[in-house]
Amino acid sequence: MKKYINRELSWIEFNKRVLEEAEDPTTPLLDRLQFLSIVSSNLDEFMSVRVAGIKDQIKAGYKTPDFTGYTPHGLLKRIMRRTSRLVHSQYKIYRDLMGELSNEGIVQVSWSELTGDQKRWMEDYFQEIVYPVLTPMAVDVSRPFPLVHNRELYLAVILCHSERQEVTEEDSVFAIVQVPSILPRTIPVPGILSSRKHHFLLLEDLIKEQIGLLFSGYSTDSVHAFRVTRNADLDLNEEGAEDLLEELEKELRRRRRGFPVRLEVEIGMPRHAMTRLMDELEVEGDVFFNDGPLDLTFLSKLAGSLLNFDPLRYRPIEPVYPAEFKRGEDVLSVVRKRDVLVYHPYESFEVVNDFIWEAAEDPDVLAIKMTLYRVNVNSELLLALAKAAESGKQVTAVVEIKARFDEARNIAWARQLEKAGCHVVYGLVGLKTHAKITLVVRKEGGRLRRYVHVGTGNYNENTAKVYTDAGLFTSNEDIGADATALFNEMTGYSTPHDWRSFAVAPTGLKPKLFQLIDREIQHALAGKPARITAKMNSLSHKEMVDKLYEASQAGVQIELIVRGICCLRPGVPGLSDNIRVISIVDRFLEHSRLLVVSGHGEEEVYLSSADWMTRNLVRRVELLCPVYDPRLRRMLIRLLDIMLHDNVKARQLLAKGGYRRVTDSVTSVRSQLLAMDLDTWKT
Template structure:
């Protein structure tokens, strides 16, 4: 049997992630995107990078610090080697991002009448206004922090913006005998990052200044008796991963609450500094933070570009945004007035955000109020800040129904939000399970148990995405409603397995991680190899967010060597290297980056003409197969299978937002061939959804829209 253990067959996970973020950054540089949307992509790229350092780089640094010599199991790169390559790549990426900001985006904004003014551009009137604003609103909030023998370097919060200040007393003896004083001023996050000032130019309808620039201009007011020699901004990124001893924790919720308080105090992993900062100040900060030279990023522009997401949402310049794409009524619900009746008749597919998330909310809302509903069971991973789903579950419990919620407290960076919801649900009388020890519950499933005549009927909703009404407008996901008895039995067994001490059941339709899901995927690939040997029709199309698991990659390599044609649509990380002769020459990898975040997981196996189509909460990552509770479920109804196949084929024809991965690890953007019409798959799907909406269906949508007022 051929071995696929050659490190040249794989792409490093961290470097592949950086390649993904570079594709996001490319949308900033794409002049075809509306200007304010380019600012949003800039914010997303910066936010992605923050999280990458807080988690991935922090983890590698911990390995180096602890002397762990475990290399990446695919590319054999040590932690130190990965950190070095990451630093080289990110320095180049940051320069590219800021070059786009300063040479393209900001000048384009200025041409649209929107300008960010530096202090040297302030008029006398603007300066007077800002000085008054500073004394009235900013000065009272600021706290200068001196650093000397009796004042050690402060524990500055993760991601906070700060100003480093070098001072000398006004009255000093010989200047050459004096060592400058050092102080830090934190830019208050409770104040707006940018301020609007009256414009003095007909060319600029709106003018803005940065809060940190205002503070720097008037910073001497914080240090009377001293002269400011230098002041420059800096920002620290810290290790923000939390580690909880789940086995030893008496109360998991309480333990996570404690750990969250430490998040802002983790070890520093990155230092961003204003490019005007002197070498002396940079080295002083680096020494205090115990960072390497390559951990320092000199920035030519404003630090922390995540603020552009909020700025781009200000009420101006609608022509500088994407055209609105309000979600449409789901085609499978046309002509239906009752969710339960509709699901009882047939399986229903909902394709977000092109189709509305409202039916999912309505399903839970209706279940909460329907006197015939006896029980609701649901998994929650990430929910919105004012979640109508959570409010409906709480109301259902108050209405006397049995409500069980498996709420994952360990959803990274959503822990605090989930703790709030967990407490609210418990107060309402829900049975709240905080996930399983050592695992994250990432599956998305709802079970509603309803009495109908003398029978009990189970209604199930499963999805590739979270029960989050906010991200459902931004992420592409697919959900399925069904009342099939075998799915209902599996759903009941699934929740009993998670809430009790039951062993892993023998499923009728679904497969789950961490017990059996990887084996199921490998078996599906093996079956395709066998079918290809029989009739030369082997075909696999798999769409997911990331592919990192070596066993699954090897299975795909084996299928490719057997002649199976394979297309992978992978938004983010891909450790598989396509197009290698004798290894992966039958594998092609695409990535789609557009106005919506591609989040759905669809798996297609031709199986000699007896097509198998699945949806899942899981990516092909080792963490999903080993450390998470996931669900894979088949789509059995033929029209829904056909629809999912169509979605995959359209994405593979995308010549506007699609990239292809080359065998050297680089990505190349696909463009229309000569005479070929542009096809942007996301626009196509929306136009398709909109084409199904007419006046006759509006009444149906109105009838199925939740009418209950969400609880505060």
């Protein structure tokens, strides 16, 4: 048995756990559609970044095994084999789900199932809405093969002259048509009287039926959908770039022409059409034949758009405004007196908006500084920062424009902040700024007081409704001093700081974690209680894995909640006997990063922006912040304890690398349901 689990193969295991939620009959039907959509979007990013990187290594002739023992070529073979099985399962679940939804009145129909009136309505819709935005693209000697955009849906059309009765492959001509992503993928069928019924036709099926209108004088031999996933990783020359924004915008344009990593085709496409596509796109063997609609990410919009079907989705939760701020006092007044912990999505993100708005409108606030990684469109926070700058406050926004797949959006709103008078810093050369922190500086009685918010998740109002994340409000002087120093490092030329509270990557976070683990090792060797509990999204840094193995062998009891990738192999005799790893995949995305160590008689608790991955520990600006208030520490320890006892949505990682559901108790414990009841842990 290998000592480590491969990162990419571990990721595939994670996406299988997401797929299990789509298959789980206890998950509401429309939420099962959401999970199917997430599987597809996850796989798109995996292919366009991780698999693309492996193919780059193969092209460069790189043959050295990684630390898990796989060469790029050997790993790629395993990835494609396992991914193919995953996609096959995904489409089987899709077909089963369509059958179950049909029983509830939600029906995907084919053209032949429409009535005469419905067909005429669809033909009018095609003529008025769809036809004007279609562009048929013939491929012949005078018209070269067009650029096929990344992750867009196309139709491959085989045509022949209509007067010919017998058609050979040599007689046929080839064309492609892009299915316009600007239009809804699903078209409601008119004439359905009941509010509890929703029949829909897929946009590509309508275009297929009307395709002859695009090619007059020809008859259609076949029409099949296809889709290309391209290398979407950016290759920024940050050191040589005179303007990082301009360099990034150039790379975004190049992304559209990245080399193909995967070709998806609708099952039944003729062999000669397949060969033509593969030759033109320079795809060698990575072709997925899907028995169903390509790009199932449309299911998320479908599920969200269906009205009158609330019994088929999770009951909505209304995040509560944190009780600590409900006594008529403003946020700054409360934080001046005591630290406050908030936990999303069970508690409302509005308190963060209020924190920034109060600071923006308070005449005694002199400065607001904030890191921004992924911010939602029309964010209240951006409006508040602009308002503060316009009123004369010093406003600094450290914007990470290199946040993958959000680059264009980040550039747009960063420029809006600049226009409002904010000082915008576009991250650091060679590093991504991933820390989540806000600093407010206020004049009070002849002195300055600093208010800080540190979080585990992005300042994004939308994801705060579906991600679990922790946030700490504090006016602690040591944390405030460290926050000031951190922003000075990010915006100026300050030398590394002698931190009072924080541990900051890329220089100080890994040493701090190692120091904490080493201290637990010494406790265990001395016969004292020694325990580590950590929650994160991924664990893939080899040195960190080795350090946890060392701690286990010394007798430290280690419990890890790792939602996604985990390269550590738990429960191996003599190596990791004392390590248990679980993954929780449920309604909300488990995103918070938390750490508890036994400390000197009283447990120490930290929250962090960082996963224990190489990129977080050595290539990003990340933050580990202690929780000083004993009451808040106890809250987070109780919350983690609830998660560790989950036996409904938790899966335990086995030594061989697979996962099994945790079913170790007669009493069901579903941690997210218990966490919603704040009285169970936040008292």
